[in-house]
Amino acid sequence: MADLSNIKEHAEVIGADGVHVGTVDRVEGDRIKLTKKDSGAEVEGAEPSHAGHHHYIDGGLVAEVEGDTVRLSANADVAVTFETEEDGSAI
Incomplete structure (x- = not known):
């Protein structure tokens, strides 16, 4: 895992x-909180009913951080299937 x-x-x-996949709102513990506006809901394979609120990406999916870009170890369509809600439950 990269240094969050x-x-x-x-x-x-x-x-x-x-x-x-999305835009970072902030890092919370070992998860990346994505902005509500841009939380991966537009990625093919994401559930559109989950737009309009924060989604989280597990820090274990982060392959590297380069400046203003966070690259995940999974393709976008796979990564969005691992997004979670605020309480940690699956989307």
Whole structure:
């Protein structure tokens, strides 16, 4: 797992395939909180009914952090299936 302390607010989160997954709101513990507006709901395979609220990405999916970009170890369509709600429950 990459060092999550290097993740900046409003950094772009992309899958291993380079596809946009979301935008960082902030890091909370070992998870990345995505912004409500841009929380992966537009990625093919994501459930549109889950738009409009925060989603979380497990820090274990982070492959690397480069400046304002967080690259995940999974392709975007797979990564969104691992997103969780605030309470940690699956989406």
